[in-house]
Amino acid sequence: MTRVVITGLGVCSPNGTNLESFEQALISGTSGIRFQPQLRKLKFSCQIAGNPHIENINLNTYFTKVQQRGLNSSGLVYGMIAGQDAWRHAGMLPASAEKPDWDSGVVFGTGILGVDKFREAIHRIDEGETRRLGSSSVIQTMASGISAYLGGTLGLGNQVTTNSSACTTGTESLIMGFERIRSGRAKRMLVGSCSDSGPYVWGGFDAMRILPSTYNERPTEASRPMSASAAGFVPGSGAGALVLESLESALERGAPIYGEVKGGAINSGGQRGDGSMTAPNSEAVQHCIRMALKDAGVSGTELDAINGHLTATTKDSLEVLNWTKALGIAGSDFPLINSFKGHVGHCLAAAGSIECVATVMQLYRQMVFGNVNCGDIHPEILSLIDAECIPTKSRETPLQTIAKASFGFGDVNACVIFSQYIA
Structure with a gap:
């Protein structure tokens, strides 16, 4: 049976938008949960959340100028950052312009993708401005937009798909990619998942009253796993990505190996x-x-x-x-x-x-x-x-x-x- 190893990692998280900063935050116990003024303005009970700060990231590294026109999907941006960083971390380059990489694919999941783009589109349609939606509305809001963007950017010619299973999505995507390599149908799979930020994603949970409402002045103390004083989960967003590869392919490339999926x-x-x-x-x-x-x-x-x-x-x-x-x-x-x-x-x-x-x-x-x-x-x-x-x-x-x-x-x-x- 084919052994499957991990040769690349990428992340865009609330407490680190690259591997180095993410690792240091995890080691030191640094939280990425912050007060969100927009949630107070909208009268949320829970006014804190974890979302990646990407203001200083050069999006030209991840998107073409054409792709950046009308770009309004936070989950898509997070996924493109994490996914491409993982591919580079594995020592991989995009396929040539003439031919896709038949041995490499992607399974990249999401829950809701492009919710802010949806809102923008709804307003335009309601105002009778459908023709001003722009050519990117569909691909930024379809669930498989993230895998399509990554597959096209990297030139992946194997399976390119998106899964969606609520909070299980990211772990499920990894297992799906693992099984594809183990069965011999691919040599490499980029796997991961992303989630949008913002009130239109988090609002439903606030309405369910399952988020903490007493930590708005102390956001870093709010999420308390396994604690007697746990008061509910704090919503977050971002993306994580891993490159899975058959051991034979990894050794042939001389790729770094960070672990094995058993x-x-x-x-x-x-x-x-x-x-x-x-x-x-x-x-x-x-x-x-x-x-x-x-x-x-x-x-x-x-x-x-x-x-x-x-x-x-x-x-x-x-x-x-x-x-x-x-x-x-x-x-x-x-x-x-x-x-x-x-x-x-x-x-x-x-x-x-x-x-x-x-x-x-x-x-x-x-x-x-x-x-x-x-x-x-x-x-x-x-x-x-x-x-x-x-x-x-x-x-x-x-x-x-x-x-x-x-x-x-x-x-x-x-x-x-x-x-x-x-x-």
């Missing part, structure tokens, strides 16, 4: 049992974790660390419980576990990919990044695992195998197993 699993709880549109079916979560381990040929006791979904809500304790049941491990024997929601908020469709990038960085650096705002671990969690399993500061530690999972609205799940590359 296996993964995707499933749904069918909104049965304790599952619903907004809550996970615990049995399905446990089944997904077990199937990922089986696919990877790894036992639960071999996991050195876990990067959970852990959104800083009341469901965090249930997630840890599901991990203990799926692995059959609890107490002091439980792996180290962390969440990056305290650093960047919950980046929705981009969450899985941004967190996959961070998880691979942990593996490559042999370091577990600390949990932010987790000084008061929830007592229900402490009844399951020891406090030492939840690091609050980053620390170097031997890491061979890490699990990363995402669970999304619609009762959908994805879990991937990464390992250190060994020849």
